[in-house]
Amino acid sequence: MTRRKSARIAAQEIKAPTLKNGPEEGSDDATEPPSSSRSLSLDCASFASDSDAEPRPPKRRRVTTKSDSLSLLQPVLASAIHHGHALPLHAHAPSYHNPVLLSTPSAQASLLQWFQKEQATRLMPWRKPFLTNPSRADLSRRAYEVWISEIMLQQTRVATVIGYWNKWMVKWPTIEALAQATEEEVVNMWTGLGYYSRARRIHTAAQKVVGDKEMHGLLPDTVEDLMKHIPGVGRYTAGAISAIVFGRAEPMVDGNVMRVLSRQMGLMADVKGDKKVTDVLWEAADSLVKSVAEEEGEKGDKPGLWGQALMELGSTICTPKPQCGKCPITESCKAYAEGLSLARGLKLDTIDIEDGIACVLCEPLVEHAVQVSTKKKRQPQTSKFFETFRATVAGEPDVIGTALTSVELDAIVAHAQRFPLKKPKKQVREEETLVCAIRRVSDGQYLLSRRPDKGLLAGLWEFPSYILPASNDSTSKMRKKQSLKYVASLLGSTARYKGELGTVPWQFSHLRLAMHVHLFELDDADASLQVTLKTTHRWAFSNDIDIESMGTGMKKCWSLIKASG
Numbered sequence: 001m002t003r004r005k006s007a008r009i010a011a012q013e014i015k016a017p018t019l020k021n022g023p024e025e026g027s028d029d030a031t032e033p034p035s036s037s038r039s040l041s042l043d044c045a046s047f048a049s050d051s052d053a054e055p056r057p058p059k060r061r062r063v064t065t066k067s068d069s070l071s072l073l074q075p076v077l078a079s080a081i082h083h084g085h086a087l088p089l090h091a092h093a094p095s096y097h098n099p100v101l102l103s104t105p106s107a108q109a110s111l112l113q114w115f116q117k118e119q120a121t122r123l124m125p126w127r128k129p130f131l132t133n134p135s136r137a138d139l140s141r142r143a144y145e146v147w148i149s150e151i152m153l154q155q156t157r158v159a160t161v162i163g164y165w166n167k168w169m170v171k172w173p174t175i176e177a178l179a180q181a182t183e184e185e186v187v188n189m190w191t192g193l194g195y196y197s198r199a200r201r202i203h204t205a206a207q208k209v210v211g212d213k214e215m216h217g218l219l220p221d222t223v224e225d226l227m228k229h230i231p232g233v234g235r236y237t238a239g240a241i242s243a244i245v246f247g248r249a250e251p252m253v254d255g256n257v258m259r260v261l262s263r264q265m266g267l268m269a270d271v272k273g274d275k276k277v278t279d280v281l282w283e284a285a286d287s288l289v290k291s292v293a294e295e296e297g298e299k300g301d302k303p304g305l306w307g308q309a310l311m312e313l314g315s316t317i318c319t320p321k322p323q324c325g326k327c328p329i330t331e332s333c334k335a336y337a338e339g340l341s342l343a344r345g346l347k348l349d350t351i352d353i354e355d356g357i358a359c360v361l362c363e364p365l366v367e368h369a370v371q372v373s374t375k376k377k378r379q380p381q382t383s384k385f386f387e388t389f390r391a392t393v394a395g396e397p398d399v400i401g402t403a404l405t406s407v408e409l410d411a412i413v414a415h416a417q418r419f420p421l422k423k424p425k426k427q428v429r430e431e432e433t434l435v436c437a438i439r440r441v442s443d444g445q446y447l448l449s450r451r452p453d454k455g456l457l458a459g460l461w462e463f464p465s466y467i468l469p470a471s472n473d474s475t476s477k478m479r480k481k482q483s484l485k486y487v488a489s490l491l492g493s494t495a496r497y498k499g500e501l502g503t504v505p506w507q508f509s510h511l512r513l514a515m516h517v518h519l520f521e522l523d524d525a526d527a528s529l530q531v532t533l534k535t536t537h538r539w540a541f542s543n544d545i546d547i548e549s550m551g552t553g554m555k556k557c558w559s560l561i562k563a564s565g
Contacts, residue, residue: 130244167189196457208230236253270421285310504517519564
């Protein structure tokens, strides 16, 4: 008689499956099955193993290959869907994470209906109706507008981008106009958005698109061609342009969408750092957008609306601290269902994995019940877009299809906050730098230095700067000594030290910078103090510095220098 093992033991013995001789992505054999739910009903038998087999000795860590990722995707997006009414313990089948949203048309409709209302209240100038039968010129301009907005929105708030986008479109309303601009003009317009290499790549790409005989001013319509031919366009931006502008059923997965899908799929995993998990989310997003777009045929407005709806949901409601009571797709959300099960004290199921297929993506969940307050419960609250979710498994309690108390809703939110898995952030490096403003006495010009073409703030102009050693004690006396030494080495002569004007703190994503601003005067009336500059240095008048392409932190240093008189 076969001995049944507990889920915990099975999880320890099961190894990550490996797909052998499977189709490579993009090959003729990697076709999608004709399924209304768009689930990937691939054969998982090759992943099964004898649950009674002795544990194998641990293998050396190896690099994850494409076939490894595919082998994980297949059982996750299997045709059988687990509706997530009970929280799995340490081991569960990969099919548990199959998105219920795939087979729930009512939830899909609710999300699109919610986004339609959201668009009317949260206005963004780049959001425009889908173009049907447009001219080439109109299509070119629309693709250009979406492209610029998507690059600007990367790691920048919408409220900030709106102003930049409007100014940009006034100055360069078409891709042809942008192609005729100088790089310096483009970088200067980009000042304040950060990641200045993006501005340079946009300019280079515009010139390429306009000059190419085949593109002739129109961005490509497929993800593959966009990524191949347009500098700076990755998978997400390519998907956004292809879906929003050209109506192709392509996924767009940013950080907000990863969070939404992690909760919808009940995936307790590192969605950003683990490539296997990222691949699963992209595959799920691809299946979802194709499912939504099925009714319209090859092209239409649904793919773009769907992708934007998921992103909007993640940025406004399904945030790191979610507002689950306002969510239009709670009926398909596993994190929501799990939290409610725990809040109502339902017994957690023990999952036996007899076929040897266990999820290897999730981190173990802490086994505990959500503490529900014994205080008097308030009036029941439900989501505005909530529809009763009927259990499909015989005998399974319908824990979602009843009204919520505020206490239960708080418990659901607390559980949803656990998704996705939060990894400790890397410690932000701290640096101090001496910003040396050297003013020439004869005409009042200041010395500027151009940063290297690669790296942080590449190619931007700044006042000559020197990074202090990490061991520096950063007293005012030491900073004065270091700045005098640096300026002397830069000019080949001495300059009059006028003092330290103050410190400008500035934060990058990976660096916390303290910029100590020092003022010097160079009396160039003396012939012996004439300075021969390097090609990366030049003198500039105050008016020129006001419009110079500098980083925002350096602009603040300039304000401090001007205020000193």
